[in-house]
Amino acid sequence: MATGKKNSQASQKFVPINEIRDGVAILDDGSLRAILMASSINFALKSQEEQQAVLMQFQNFLNSLDFSVQFHIESRNLNIKPYLESLKKEYQKQDNELMKTQISEYIEFVRTFTENTNVMQKTFFVVIPYNRSVISSSGGIMESIQGMLGGRSKEDKATAKEESFQEAHNQLRQRIQIVRQGLVRTGVRVTQLGTEENIELFYRLFNPGNLEQKITDSNI
Numbered sequence: 374m375a376t377g378k379k380n381s382q383a384s385q386k387f388v389p390i391n392e393i394r395d396g397v398a399i400l401d402d403g404s405l406r407a408i409l410m411a412s413s414i415n416f417a418l419k420s421q422e423e424q425q426a427v428l429m430q431f432q433n434f435l436n437s438l439d440f441s442v443q444f445h446i447e448s449r450n451l452n453i454k455p456y457l458e459s460l461k462k463e464y465q466k467q468d469n470e471l472m473k474t475q476i477s478e479y480i481e482f483v484r485t486f487t488e489n490t491n492v493m494q495k496t497f498f499v500v501i502p503y504n505r506s507v508i509s510s511s512g513g514i515m516e517s518i519q520g521m522l523g524g525r526s527k528e529d530k531a532t533a534k535e536e537s538f539q540e541a542h543n544q545l546r547q548r549i550q551i552v553r554q555g556l557v558r559t560g561v562r563v564t565q566l567g568t569e570e571n572i573e574l575f576y577r578l579f580n581p582g583n584l585e586q587k588i589t590d591s592n593i
Contacts, residue, residue, distance in 0.1 A: 390575060396567045397542060398575070404504040405545050408571060409552065411497040412562040427559050434555030440548060443500040447577075451494040453487045498574075499563065501552055503545040505537075 392399045398406040416424060457480060464476045486492075549565060556563050566574065 393571045407501045408566045409499040409563045414560050430559040445498040447496045451492040
C-alpha cells in the first residue's frame with residue numbers, strides 16, 4: 374500500500390493541473406490556461422497572392438500580441454474502422470447490384486490504402502496563458518490570498534478566492550478574443566474548449582496509449 378501511494382504522489386508531479394473549471398485549466402502555480410481548437414487551411418491550393426495575404430495576416434497577428442501563446446499539434450493514427458463499418462451497413466441496405474459492387478470495391482480500396490499508408494489525423498490547438506503578478510512559490514494565487522487575508526473567516530476567504538479567479542478569468546477572456554480575431558483574419562476558425570473537452574484533451578496527453586476518444590465541436 375505504501376508503495377502504491379508513493380507512486381501515485383510521484384505521478385502527480387508530472388500533472389501540474391490543479392483544477393479545470395469554466396473551460397479554463399488552473400495550474401498548480403495559480404496561472405490560467407485557455408485552449409482554442411483551430412481549423413486548418415489548405416495553403417497549397419491557394420494562389421501565390423492568397424498565400425502571401427495569409428502569411429501577412431499571420432505575421433500581423435503575431436506582432437500584435439503582447440503576451441505569449443503556444444501552438445500545439447496533436448498527431449495520431451486515424452482509426453478507419455468505424456468508417457468501414459458504416460460503409461458495410463450501407464452495402465447491406467442496397468438492393469441495386471451495381472451500387473453494391475461499387476461500395477464493395479470502395480471498401481476494399483479504403484482498407485488496402487490505409488493498410489499500406491500511415492494515415493494521420495492532426496488537430497491544432499492554441500494555448501493562451503494568464504499569469505497573475507502575485508504568485509507564491511508553493512501554493513499559487515489561492516495560497517497567496519490566504520496569507521494576505523490572515524485570520525479572516527472561511528466565508529470571506531472563499532469570496533476573495535472567487536473574486537480573484539473571476540478577475541483573472543476576465544483578463545484571460547480578453548486575450549482569447551484578441552487571438553480569436555487575429556486568427557479569423559487569416560482564415561482559421563477557432564473555438565474554445567469547454568471543461569469536458571479540456572479534461573478529455575489532458576487525459577489523452579497524459580495517457581498516450583488511449584487515443585480512441587476524439588474531441589469534436591460543430592463550430593470548427
